[in-house]
Amino acid sequence: MSISQSEYRSIKEKSVSGRYVINEQILEFLEKNEEQLLIKTVGKSVQNREIKSLQLGKGPNKILMWSQMHGNESTTTKAALDFVNFLITDSASAQLILKQCTLLIIPILNPDGAAVYTRINANEIDLNRDAQNRTQPESVVLRNVFNGFKPDYCFNLHDQRTIFNVGRTSKPATVSFLAPAHDPERSISKTRGISMQLIVAMNQVLQEMIPGQVGRYDDGFNANCVGDSFQMLNVPTILFESGHFPKDYEREHTREYIFHAMLQGVNVIAKNTIDNFPQEDYFKIPENGKLFVDVLIKNAHVIDSSLKDGEAIGVLYKEVLKDGVVAFEPLVDKKGNLIECYGHVTYDCLNETNLKELRQQSFYQRIKG
Numbered sequence: 001m002s003i004s005q006s007e008y009r010s011i012k013e014k015s016v017s018g019r020y021v022i023n024e025q026i027l028e029f030l031e032k033n034e035e036q037l038l039i040k041t042v043g044k045s046v047q048n049r050e051i052k053s054l055q056l057g058k059g060p061n062k063i064l065m066w067s068q069m070h071g072n073e074s075t076t077t078k079a080a081l082d083f084v085n086f087l088i089t090d091s092a093s094a095q096l097i098l099k100q101c102t103l104l105i106i107p108i109l110n111p112d113g114a115a116v117y118t119r120i121n122a123n124e125i126d127l128n129r130d131a132q133n134r135t136q137p138e139s140v141v142l143r144n145v146f147n148g149f150k151p152d153y154c155f156n157l158h159d160q161r162t163i164f165n166v167g168r169t170s171k172p173a174t175v176s177f178l179a180p181a182h183d184p185e186r187s188i189s190k191t192r193g194i195s196m197q198l199i200v201a202m203n204q205v206l207q208e209m210i211p212g213q214v215g216r217y218d219d220g221f222n223a224n225c226v227g228d229s230f231q232m233l234n235v236p237t238i239l240f241e242s243g244h245f246p247k248d249y250e251r252e253h254t255r256e257y258i259f260h261a262m263l264q265g266v267n268v269i270a271k272n273t274i275d276n277f278p279q280e281d282y283f284k285i286p287e288n289g290k291l292f293v294d295v296l297i298k299n300a301h302v303i304d305s306s307l308k309d310g311e312a313i314g315v316l317y318k319e320v321l322k323d324g325v326v327a328f329e330p331l332v333d334k335k336g337n338l339i340e341c342y343g344h345v346t347y348d349c350l351n352e353t354n355l356k357e358l359r360q361q362s363f364y365q366r367i368k369g
Contacts, residue, residue, distance in 0.1 A: 071113020167286030296343025
């Protein structure tokens, strides 16, 4: 089940865009919709920022979602707000979901990290490696919400870097999924199998929109990761990873695809049609590779005499917060025989037009030899 692009534009939350999404924006969104949502302060961060949850629906299928566990991973937060906007419309599909499901969403679990645009929290801890010890207040908040709500399903919402491609192809991994492992052997329990089926359902919808641009994330087991931990507690858990769509560094296109994935996943739960999606199709989704750079400069020996004929330069952008805006600073990541690499933008120094365009780029002086 999906909605049209025009329908999506009508429910897209206009107050939140770009990569820098912070708690104040969430508080404004919640205040604007307080009559239609059950809003709670579920705890506070290291720096005493409020961590809010919103709840809607009255159905028997309980779904817990949380976003920005990593403060600089905001795409799924935007998509979650879009999803809430959809659910409070009078559409028949929204009303079905609210009748069959109860959704509890934490839009920003790590508001301190969000404020300064970092992955870690204010104590410099990766909350997604703190699931067992729960040394951080944000980790305690999430586990307390999990224990109190007793979800039937969990959506663990993240962003991934621009380096990921699908399989060995030149397609970027615009959306990636994972059914986290629950043991070192990565065996398939009943609940992990359900996670796989839901991913198959979401992939089916996304393939119609971004064919070949959906990947499967590495399923190495780590009990300290939240997804693995909740899977160990026999709750089907799905990792969402928002990735790169061509020329979309603000991730506004990716935001829409994540919304459609959420809608499909929740709709399948609401309609109790999970068994329509074969578990084995999960393994047909290609694993992610790491073959992309942001800028690939081929035959770079033309501009860098230290390189051999035919060698290349790979540039990655470092995301830096400047005056409330995320800037993308180019840094040389690798040089040499990069024959297997792909570039989101590619210049060939043997092509006069390409070379002229390259020399006009702000980073040219940094990368030339």
